[in-house]
Amino acid sequence: MTDATIEAVHRKTRQRLMFTAIHLMLYFSFTLNWTRWGESLGGYLGETWLTGSLLMFVLLIVAFVALETIFLMISRWGAR
Amino acid sequence: MRRSGLNSASLVLSLLLLWSDWTLAAGALEGVSGRQAVNPIAIGMFLLFVVLTLGVTWWASKTTKSSSTFYNAGGQISGAQNGLAIAGDFMSAASFLGITGLMYVGGFDGLILSLGAFGAWPVFMFLFAKRVRNLGNFTFIDVISQRLDRDPIRLVTAFATILIVIMYLIAQMVGAGTLIQLLFGLPYEWALLLVSGLVLTYVAFGGMLATTWVQIIKAGLLLTGVTLIAALLLADSGFSFSNLLGKATANHTNGEGILRAGSIFNDPVQILTIQVSMLFGTVGLPHILMRLFTVPDMRQAKLSAYYASLFIGYFYIALLVLGFGSIAYVAGNPEFFNEQGKLIGGSNMAAIHVATAMGGDILTGFMSAVCFATILAVVAGLTLSGAAAISHDVYAEVLKKGKPDPKTELRLTRISVFLIGFAAVSLGIAFQHENIAFIATIPMVVSASVTFPILFLSLFWKDFTTRGAMYGAGVGLISSVVLIVLGPQVWVSLLGNAEALFPYDYPALFTMPASVAVMVWVSLSDRSDRGAVDRANYLRLLVRSEFGPSETELAES
Numbered sequence: 001m002t003d004a005t006i007e008a009v010h011r012k013t014r015q016r017l018m019f020t021a022i023h024l025m026l027y028f029s030f031t032l033n034w035t036r037w038g039e040s041l042g043g044y045l046g047e048t049w050l051t052g053s054l055l056m057f058v059l060l061i062v063a064f065v066a067l068e069t070i071f072l073m074i075s076r077w078g079a080r
Numbered sequence: 081m082r083r084s085g086l087n088s089a090s091l092v093l094s095l096l097l098l099w100s101d102w103t104l105a106a107g108a109l110e111g112v113s114g115r116q117a118v119n120p121i122a123i124g125m126f127l128l129f130v131v132l133t134l135g136v137t138w139w140a141s142k143t144t145k146s147s148s149t150f151y152n153a154g155g156q157i158s159g160a161q162n163g164l165a166i167a168g169d170f171m172s173a174a175s176f177l178g179i180t181g182l183m184y185v186g187g188f189d190g191l192i193l194s195l196g197a198f199g200a201w202p203v204f205m206f207l208f209a210k211r212v213r214n215l216g217n218f219t220f221i222d223v224i225s226q227r228l229d230r231d232p233i234r235l236v237t238a239f240a241t242i243l244i245v246i247m248y249l250i251a252q253m254v255g256a257g258t259l260i261q262l263l264f265g266l267p268y269e270w271a272l273l274l275v276s277g278l279v280l281t282y283v284a285f286g287g288m289l290a291t292t293w294v295q296i297i298k299a300g301l302l303l304t305g306v307t308l309i310a311a312l313l314l315a316d317s318g319f320s321f322s323n324l325l326g327k328a329t330a331n332h333t334n335g336e337g338i339l340r341a342g343s344i345f346n347d348p349v350q351i352l353t354i355q356v357s358m359l360f361g362t363v364g365l366p367h368i369l370m371r372l373f374t375v376p377d378m379r380q381a382k383l384s385a386y387y388a389s390l391f392i393g394y395f396y397i398a399l400l401v402l403g404f405g406s407i408a409y410v411a412g413n414p415e416f417f418n419e420q421g422k423l424i425g426g427s428n429m430a431a432i433h434v435a436t437a438m439g440g441d442i443l444t445g446f447m448s449a450v451c452f453a454t455i456l457a458v459v460a461g462l463t464l465s466g467a468a469a470i471s472h473d474v475y476a477e478v479l480k481k482g483k484p485d486p487k488t489e490l491r492l493t494r495i496s497v498f499l500i501g502f503a504a505v506s507l508g509i510a511f512q513h514e515n516i517a518f519i520a521t522i523p524m525v526v527s528a529s530v531t532f533p534i535l536f537l538s539l540f541w542k543d544f545t546t547r548g549a550m551y552g553a554g555v556g557l558i559s560s561v562v563l564i565v566l567g568p569q570v571w572v573s574l575l576g577n578a579e580a581l582f583p584y585d586y587p588a589l590f591t592m593p594a595s596v597a598v599m600v601w602v603s604l605s606d607r608s609d610r611g612a613v614d615r616a617n618y619l620r621l622l623v624r625s626e627f628g629p630s631e632t633e634l635a636e637s
Contacts, residue, residue: 006619009626013540019206027199028355030192033341034348042340049325051339057191057400061393064202068386071206075382 012078019071026063030056121445122263129297129453130278136293140286147476147489150287151218151468152373157292159380163387166371168295169461170197170362170388171302171395173259173454179396180431183403184410187328187338189345190403194396196358201392204363205385211539211625213372213381219465220369220531221473224538227617229546229610231478233534236553238473240530241366244523245466246503249459251520253508256455262425263432263448272508279459280501283467284494288374291460298457299391301450305435306398309447312438313405321401327408338407350584357588361524364532367465378628406430409437459504467496518569521586525564528588529556529595537599539625542618545611548603556595563587 032038033053041052144150157165175197183190216222221237253272260271282290317323329336334343345351362368372381410416410423410433418424425432435447471493476484511519530553537544564570566582603611 005623005627009623012626013622016206017540020203023199023202023206027195027359028352030195031348031351031355033188034345034351038341048322049329049339050322051188053188053340054325054400057188057195058397060195061198061397064198065389065393068202068205068389071202072382072386 015071015074019067023064023067026060026067030060119263119441119445119448121441122448123445125445125449126264126452129301129449133278133282133290133294133297133453133456136297137282137286137290140290140293144285144287144289145490146486147472147484147493148218149289150490150493151370151464151472153287153289153292155374155376157374159375159383160387161292161296162371162375162380162384163389164299164391165292165295165374166368166384166388167391167395168297168299168302168457169368169371171299171392171454172458173451174255175395176302176306176399176454177259177428177431177451179399180402180406180434181427181429182344183399184406184430185427186344187332187334187404187407188340189343191400192345192351192354193358194399196355197362198389198392198396199355200359200362201385201389203359204368205382205389207536207539208363208369209372209381209385210378212369212535213375213378214625214628215539215621216373218370218373218472219468220366220535221469222477224534224549225477227538227621228544228549228614233546233549234473234478236550237531237534238469238478240526240553240557241469241473242466244366244526244531245462245469245500246507247519247522247526249462249466249500249504250507250511251523252455252459252462253504254511256459257508257512259428259451259455262429263451268512269509272505275455275459276501276505278456279463280497282456282460283463284497288464291457291464292371292374294453294460295457298450298453301446301453303391303395303398305443305447305450306395306402308443309405309435309438310398310401312443313401313409313434316438317408324401324404324408328404331411332407338404349589353584353586353589356592357524357528357586360528360532360592361588362527364527364530364535365523366469366527366531367461369535370465370468371461402431402434405438406434410434413437463497463500463504466500467493470496470499518564518567518574521564521569522560525560525586525588525591526557529560529591533592533596533599537596537603539622541600541603542622543603543615544599544618545603545606545608545614547606547608547611548599548601551602552595552599555598556591559591559594560587563591 033041033056038053041056043052044050045052045055143154148154175193179190179193182193212220212223215226219241221234221241224237225234253275256275257268257271260266260275261268264271266274282294286293313324314321317327325339329338332338337343372384375381375384410430413433416424416433416436423429423433432444432447432451436444439446471489475492476482476489480489533552533556534549538549563582564585564587566580567585567587568580568583569585571577571580571582
């Protein structure tokens, strides 16, 4: 095991933990909907029946998938 | 009159009962009124599914001749196939019926279950997919026992696995019996025997290969069904989701309140307890982790998790349409209510009713058959995981020190499958009239408080030791059971006390940090020789977990 190998593993570990931390922050931000800090999320978007809360739900799912896609792309570049 | 008589507490209880695979069990307990008329299309489609899956099992049985192929399908499933199978294992009938039913009752608040369930998959991919695949062979216990003292850690984690599987199975079987009774008019006991008989056939003869394909077929059918219903709902609303929401608000007693948080919950801590239990509980489920060993390499393992996320994410977005669609098209439609003004089958059946409203008997029959197929696929995955814990983790690795007779191991695996099946049917019948909400709670909380912390710390923390794992697992297990007993599900609903001693149904928000804190504290103060070995193992396994086994290790294996 060379120092370079160990440093590469530590770098990947930091990467994994960073992505997980970002994900968890986004995930738990959904709780805002049930607090007074998230009251504005209950408002409508323009003239539609869509609320900020509903948009947040969809955007979080899209953001999670996007985060995974970025993670996979970074891993692939790292492997090259 | 949909929400009349439902106070906040009962809504919370129904939410928690409705959550995940055990959701359907709730139907046995409350809210069920009447049953669906027997639908010949549903029976025909279900029989078609059975014939197809038995054919797959026959094909799989020809290649399932060793323990290795039995547990991991020979490691030859592709990432995309495994992603769909993981989705099939996870997208339960309860997700489809329960989340739609909860949205029917409370609108936006029901989405906490969707996000909670979906949120686990990125964590699964970032932390575990590659590393678990690189270190293990058949079960996640293989991974931790490479670093920690194999016998004690295998026994503790195998016990946790069997507890999770059995509790999960009881909830599944009670739910399955109730659902099949409702959808097909079959007596409860016969429904359990039918489910068990089919699952035993899939698993005992086809092993992981048959189970994988049953899950793939079921996932495909479920995704097709929800897509069809969502498309029909949107088409009927001029392809405008906003119009659909407008119809829903006009039809619900809570009006525009269903479009924002607060219809069911008003306590953010309650939301956090659900989120923590769902995310970390899902990530630590043994039968889900086991699926990572069915692919040939680490890259396919990562892709499995990615594809699973795509399929599951799509499914929950489709459920968003179905949930509000059920309010728009089922509520207020006398076709779906009995003489007492109650929804036929209770709110769990809202998803089936919306299928009827959109596609008549054909779509109802299709979705009923899909629900049945879903139960079979989930029970098959659980049974396989429980059998592997007994025959591989306990018999082959602990009793035979990793050198079992292959034929005896395979025979024992099949016997374990039958024992688990027998236990599932017996306990399903025994608990038919019991309040099983607390049984359904245990797997997720134990998974979040025992299996997840052990796996995470063994992969990511250099000072983790066997002693820390054992003490932490004990604290996680005992605190989970004690707080569930003191909580509303047992202390109030089961024991009849006026007020719970612990206010939350899902204590993982408290038990998981307690378990991790004990693991860290005991590991740091561990000065034993074994502790030194555990620490010394870390770096070698860390490198292997990231880059796979070295050429020397491959040659040795």
